[in-house]
Amino acid sequence: MTSYVKTTVLLAGLTALFMGIGYLIGGKGGMMIAFIMALGMNLFSYWNSGDMVLSMYGAREVDGYSAPEFYGIVARLAERAGLPMPRVYIIENDQPNAFATGRDPDHAAVAATTGLLRMLSPEEIAGVMAHELAHVKNRDTLIMTITATIAGAISMIANFGMFFGASHSNNEEGQGGSPLGMIGGILVAILAPFAAMVVQMAISRTREYEADRIGAEICGRPLWLADALTNIHNYAHQIPNHQAEANPATAHLFIANPLHGRSFDSLFSTHPAMEERVRRLHEMAGVATMSRGPWG
Template sequence: MTSYLKTSILLAGLTALFAGMGYLLGGQGGMMIAFLMALGMNVFAYWNSGNMVLSMYGAQEVDAYTAPDYYGIVQQLAQRAGLPMPRVYVIQSDQPNAFATGRNPENAAVAATTGLLNMLSAEEVAGVMAHELAHVKNRDTLIMTITATVAGAISMLANFGMFFGGSHGSNEEGRGGSPLGWVGALLVAIVAPMAAMVVQMAISRTREYEADRIGAEICGQPLWLASALERIHQGVAHYRDPQAEAHPATAHLFIVNPLHGGGMDNLFSTHPNVENRVAALQQMAGYGGYGGGYHQPPASPWGAPPRGPWN
C-alpha cells in the first residue's frame, strides 16, 4: 500500500469518525448533520485553513527586504525543488520550530519561529526549510491542515457530547437523541477523541519520514537536517509554545512535535522519534546511524545564520 493511499484511507476514516460521533449523539439525524458538517469543513479548510493556521500563531509575512537571509534561503531551495516561491512567515516564539501550509504549491507558505532562526545555523535552517518545501512538493500541506481542522472539530463535538449528549434518550426511530443514551455520550467524549488522535498521528508520521528524505535531497546535505532536528528537539524540551499548547490539533503540522511530553515514538506520538529520523538521514549521508559517531554538516554558501528584525 502506497503512503498516499494509506493517508487517503486514514483521512476518510477521520471524516467517518466525525459522522459516527454525530450518530452517537443524535441518531440518524445527528449523523447526517455531522457528515454535512465534515464535508463543509473540508471545503472550508481547502480554501482557508492555511491562512487560519498562520493567523492562529500570529505569523508575520516577511520578504527579501525585511528578512533577506531567511527569505534568500527559501528562495534558493524553492528553485532547487522546482517549486513556485512560497510566502515566507516568521512566528514570534522562543521555541525553535517550523511548518508549511497551503492547499497547493501555488498557494503555499512556510513559517519558522524566531527561536529557530536565532538558534540554528544557516545550513540547519536550510535543512528545515527544505523539509517544509518537501511537504509542499508532496502536497502534504492540504492533507495535514484539513486533518487539523477535522480533529479540532471532533474535540469540540466531544466537549458538546460530554455536557449534553447523555441527556437525550433515543426515540423509536433512532432519529432523535443518542441511540445509546449516556453510554453513547461517554463514547463520544472519551473514545472518539482518542481515536481521532491516533488517526491524526498516523497521518503525520506517514508523511514525516518522506519529507525528511525529499528535504535532504532538496538541500543536498542530509546532515544539515539531521543536525537541525537534534537542536530543535532539544529546544522544544526547554521552551513551551503557549499557542501550540492551546491548539494541540495543529501539533502534527510542525517539523518536531511542539507539545511537551510528546516525543516518544509510540502510538500516541504526532511524529516519529527524532533519533530514528536522524539515523535515517545519517544513513542517507553514508554514516552508520544514530550514535555511530556524529559528524558536523559540511559548510554551505549561506554563511552566517539568517538575520532579521527579530534579532
C-alpha cells in the same frame, strides 16, 4: 500500500469517525448533519486553512528586504525543488520550530520561529526549510491542515455527546433520538478524541518520514537536516510553545512536536521518534550520493 493511498485511507477514516459520532449523538439525522459539516469544513479548509493557521500563530510575512538571509535561503531551496516561491513568515516564539501550509504549491507558505532563526546555523535552517518545502512539493500541507480541522471538530462534538446522551437517554433510536445514554455519551467524549488522535498521528508520521527524505534531497545534505532535528528536539523540551499548547490539534503541522514534552503529549505524539528520523538521515548520508550538490 503507497504513502499517498495510506494517507487517503486514513483521512477517509477520520471523516467516517466524525460521521459516526454524529450518528451516536443524533441517530441517522445526526450522521447526515455530521457528513454535511465534514464536507463544509473540508471546503472551508481548502480555501482558508493556510491563512487561519498563520493568523493563529501571529505569523508576520517577510521578504528579501525585511529578512534577507532567511528569505534568500527559502528562495534558493524553492528554485532547487522546482517550486514557485512560497510566502515566507516569521513567528515570534522562542521555541525553534517551523511549518508549511497552503492548499497547493501555488498558494503555499512556510513559517519559522524566531527561536529557530536565532539558534540554528544557516545550514541547519536550510535543512529545516527544505523539509517544509518537501511538504509543499508532496502537497502534504492541505492534507495536514484538513486533518487538524477535522480532529479538532471531533474533539469538540464528542464533548457534546455526554450532554446529548443525557438529554435523549429516554428516547427510542427509531424515533430519531440519540442511541447514546449518559454512559455512552461519556464514553464517546473520552474515546473519540483518542481515536482521532491515533488517526491524526498515523497521517502525520507517514508524511514526516517522506518529507525528511525529499527535504534531504532538496538541500543536498541529509546531515544538515539531521543536525537541525537533533537541536530542535533538545530545545523544544526546554522552551514551551504556548500558542501550540493552546491549539494542540495543530501540533502535527510543525517539523518537531511543539508540545512541551509532558508524558501525555509524548505518548500520543503526532511525530515519529526523533531518534529514528535522525537515524534514517544518517543512513542516507552514509549510503546514498545526492544527485545534486548542496545549495549555496
